Amino acid sequence: MTARLANKRAIVTGAGRGIGRAIAAAFLREGARVVLNDINASLLEEAVAALDPDPQQYRTVTADVSDPVAVRELVAQAREAFGGVDVLVNNAGIGGIGKTLLELSLDEWHRMIEVDLTSVFLCCQAVVPLMIEQGRGSIINISSITGVEGTAGSIPYAAAKAGVIGLTKSLAKEVAQHRINVNAIAPGLIDTEMSRARGQEQSRKAVLWPRIGQPEDIAWLAVYLASDESEFMTGQVLGINGGARM
Numbered sequence: 742m743t744a745r746l747a748n749k750r751a752i753v754t755g756a757g758r759g760i761g762r763a764i765a766a767a768f769l770r771e772g773a774r775v776v777l778n779d780i781n782a783s784l785l786e787e788a789v790a791a792l793d794p795d796p797q798q799y800r801t802v803t804a805d806v807s808d809p810v811a812v813r814e815l816v817a818q819a820r821e822a823f824g825g826v827d828v829l830v831n832n833a834g835i836g837g838i839g840k841t842l843l844e845l846s847l848d849e850w851h852r853m854i855e856v857d858l859t860s861v862f863l864c865c866q867a868v869v870p871l872m873i874e875q876g877r878g879s880i881i882n883i884s885s886i887t888g889v890e891g892t893a894g895s896i897p898y899a900a901a902k903a904g905v906i907g908l909t910k911s912l913a914k915e916v917a918q919h920r921i922n923v924n925a926i927a928p929g930l931i932d933t934e935m936s937r938a939r940g941q942e943q944s945r946k947a948v949l950w951p952r953i954g955q956p957e958d959i960a961w962l963a964v965y966l967a968s969d970e971s972e973f974m975t976g977q978v979l980g981i982n983g984g985a986r987m
């Protein structure tokens with residue numbers, strides 16, 4: 742074990758599967774203590790069974806990160822378990838549903854904004870006071886290539902993910918003085934349940950690399966952003982997309 746994250750205490754939202762699970766796995770391998778969150782308790786159980794971490798090194802908290810009360814409880818449990826939070830990864834999200842502007846209902850718009858954007862606001866608001874107290878912290882927000890360039894059939898998703906970029910940059914400016922760095926990762930096509938459900942054909946055409954992305958491609962960057970090696974990097978949006986966008 743290289744233990745690049747020894748002494749780091751992290752929360753990873755949406756860690757039950759996909760990119761969040763890969764980030765939690767990489768953090769655990771690098772020696773971090775990790776609170777794995779997901780809205781789905783059985784996905785969390787599966788993740789823990791697959792990762793098989795040292796029981797001292799992790800907790801699971803089932804919570805809907807779009808619910809302000811649940812988010813406060815999530816952060817309180819992380820603090821109780823490990824005494825603080827050094828790294829917050831806002832990864833939980835739901836994907837575009839393939840409906841155009843005229844097909845979308847207001848409820849569908851609201852739900853996607855709540856889960857993909859309001860959750861990031863809530864988790865940051867709950868964690869930043871601890872990070873200020875500690876005098877250091879790293880926040881990693883998972884946006885999307887769709888938040889940068891848009892995708893037909895993904896209006897609320899694109900709006901939420903573009904919102905995550907605006908939130909990231911504004912918060913980075915607010916908290917730099919406290920040595921809290923805030924960055925966004927904008928993945929392109931990554932092979933997960935989310936992209937399989939939506940269909941990968943269209944996005945695959947834009948990928949220049951001779952394979953599509955894997956959750957681990959995102960996890961390696963998350964390890965760097967969670968480590969002190971990246972502390973002078975803040976307010977950045979880092980694309981990982983196999984050359985789909987440069």
Ligand SMILES: NC(=O)c1ccc[n+]([C@@H]2O[C@H](COP(=O)([O-])OP(=O)(O)OC[C@H]3O[C@@H](n4cnc5c(N)ncnc54)[C@H](O)[C@@H]3O)[C@@H](O)[C@H]2O)c1
Binds near residue numbers: 760778780927
């Ligand atoms: N897969 C891609 O191609 C891709 C591309 C760009 C960005 N992203 C982003 O990466 C992140 C992870 O996506 P993924 O592909 O791993 O998706 P996924 O659907 O495989 O995993 C998402 C996880 O988040 C959980 N989740 C959903 N709503 C939640 C809530 N309200 N509270 C807590 N947990 C919740 C789900 O249960 C699931 O375990 C998302 O923010 C997504 O928008 C994915």
